[in-house]
Amino acid sequence: MKKQTFFTGVILIGFGLYFLFQQFHFTLLADFYTWPTLLIIVGVGFLAQGYLGRLYDFILPGVVLTGIGIHFHIASKLDVWPDHSGIFLLLIALGLFLKYVKTGAGLFQGILFFAAAILLLFFDRLADWAGRQGYDFTMISNIWPYFFIALGAYFLFVQRK
Structure with a gap:
């Protein structure tokens, strides 16, 4: 089994940046301090492991988690976005x-x-x-x-x- 270094690295860096920006009250990203952003971070971790680590079974959960996070961000901002x-x-x-x-x-x-x-x-x-x-x-x-x-x-x- 290949090491899941890309997954772990992206998740830790992503969560670290998320909490750092939140701690310093970085107002430019204030709308992104929500749980959908955490889904996007985990999804990107799966995608990185899938593509960079060549473990292609990670692509499906990466797309789903990233997509759900993006969906909830867009659905809360745009009334025309289908929330279905x-x-x-x-x-x-x-x-x-x-x-x-x-x-x-x-x-x-x-x-x-x-x-x-x-x-x-x-x-x-x-x-x-x-x-x-x-x-x-x-x-x-x-x-x-x-x-x-x-x-x-x-x-x-x-x-x-």
Whole structure:
């Protein structure tokens, strides 16, 4: 197993700078003294270990944690930013795509999460459009949690055999 020196180094430097700036009341970064910033620091640590340490399994958690931290910072500042669960699936898809670029594995799962994210992000607009066309999407919105559960069970119990 390779040493996780990049991960540890980035985390310690990042947290050190975070607490140092906070201690000296560095006002330029006052909006960043929140928990999403800590998520970004940990995510960047994972990304550094993934890319610089060539442990590509660290890319996915790095993208997800960094993305969630950035998402919460942007969502608190911009009203137009979608504060929706589809964003989290989109981050997972992005992480899987970036991991695929380095390892050649995970493309199908990335596409699957990307499709689910797009569906979740735009479902309200699609349902409104379908309603204007005379179609009722209430059954689909009631069924899709079961679809996610069934698909997850497939990957856990059937696909791995």
